[in-house]
Amino acid sequence: MSILKWYAGGQDRAEQAISILTELVADLNHSQQKKPLQQVLSDYIEALKRKESAVPFILSRMNLDISSALKNNQFVLTASESDKLDALMALANIRYGY
Template sequence: MAALKWFAGGQDRRKEAIKLIQEIEGKLGPSQPALKQVLADYLLEFQESGISAPYILTRLNLDLSKALRADGQVIPDDQEALLKELSALSQIRYGY
């Protein structure tokens, strides 16, 4: 995510989110079904939906926290780092 600027638009955030979701999905094990389902649903939404990326990212953050609680497991550090990057995409700073 280092290449993404704080003022990046929705399309840039969408592309980065798709990349991160695909990377996270590749690292998930069979013991994380709720997290897998949430990521699969949002990957499809990012790829096919015309809804704004910041709005999707906000909903994704809420559903990720619910899925992590539902799976009831501690995730490995590498997955945690990727999820933090994905969550950080929704942080939009407005400069005044």
């Protein structure tokens, strides 16, 4: 996983997000309790591949849905899963050089 530049475009962010999401889905595959979160992540892999709307908008919606899934189901994440979610949510932070 490479570090994105602050000015990285939507395509670069989408590719990185898909990579992280795929890893997370694989990590969560062993836990039946975390199936709702796994489903949310899988849905956003498909949304990013289809590109029906702008990548920053998809990432923003994804962050809200992940937060809702975590809150509603009260999951306990491993350190690795938590780090990957942090990296995933950071992709939505776009700095516009103003």
